[in-house]
């Protein structure tokens with residue numbers, strides 16, 4: 001079994017400095033060695049070089065910020081992830097902000113058209129060009145993948161390859177009014193922290209899988225935004241929101257997805273090593289690496 005680490009030092013989907021350093025810190029923390037130790041053949045051909053791309057003149061399109069940069073980078077990511085997935089490798093994409101998921105999920109669905117997406121996040125990331133307030137594209141990738149909102153020529157490469165019934169969220173607790181409307185209109189299943197508290201994480205993961213993968217027949221793309229975790233667990237991230245998943249709950253999600261035997265791609269996003277003191281950064285990076293290991297089969301016994 002081969003895991004391909006796709007290091008994506010990219011921050012263009014959001015305004016905070018530092019999230020591009022996330023992949024570098026995770027690899028420096030020994031992630032490649034840890035996965036090798038787990039028995040994986042690990043391919044890592046160095047972090048992708050994106051920041052050089054930002055020489056382009058890139059005025060906003062409507063509210064959208066850095067649109068051409070984000071489009072160029074995410075298209076490159078789609079090719080990288082799709083290339084690995086089409087070779088039967090498991091792409092492990094390290095962010096970098098969550099706009100990258102426009103690329104990762106496009107890549108996965110190219111190789112596995114019937115894949116379902118399990119999106120772990122405090123946020124729905126489903127704003128359209130019309131509904132976004134900030135214009136930060138890391139709050140929008142899901143709308144592009146579903147083909148929602150008015151088409152934007154600069155994003156012509158993104159095809160509406162994701163169906164609402166193949167998407168499920170766990171961890172939501174900071175969803176704005178426009179996104180709530182979009183979730184309802186498109187009948188998208190979402191387990192917020194309310195459901196996690198009500199049913200427990202075990203039942204929530206089972207219900208999420210029953211919704212998007214009832215016969216456990218579809219490959220799974222797990223897209224994990226570390227801000228799904230409580231800020232006490234993963235403090236060094238750009239948009240922390242109180243009342244998040246415990247470490248165990250986040251870890252359980254990864255273990256349970258691995259146990260299905262259906263995981264074909266993983267994203268670990270939004271680690272920003274410049275937003276907290278050294279110990280908190282170290283903790284956030286270590287938590288990220290632990291989640292990747294759990295999703296790739298590390299067990300406690």
Ligand SMILES: N/C(=N\O)NCCC[NH3+]
Nearest residue numbers: 098123125138139225239
């Ligand atoms: N971390 C974020 N998404 O996952 N921030 C953008 C969304 C804020 N509405």
Ligand SMILES: [Mn+2]
Nearest residue numbers: 005006045080
């Ligand atoms: Mn690569």
Ligand SMILES: [Mn+2]
Nearest residue numbers: 098121125225
């Ligand atoms: Mn996100």
Ligand SMILES: [Mn+2]
Nearest residue numbers: 122123225227
């Ligand atoms: Mn988030």
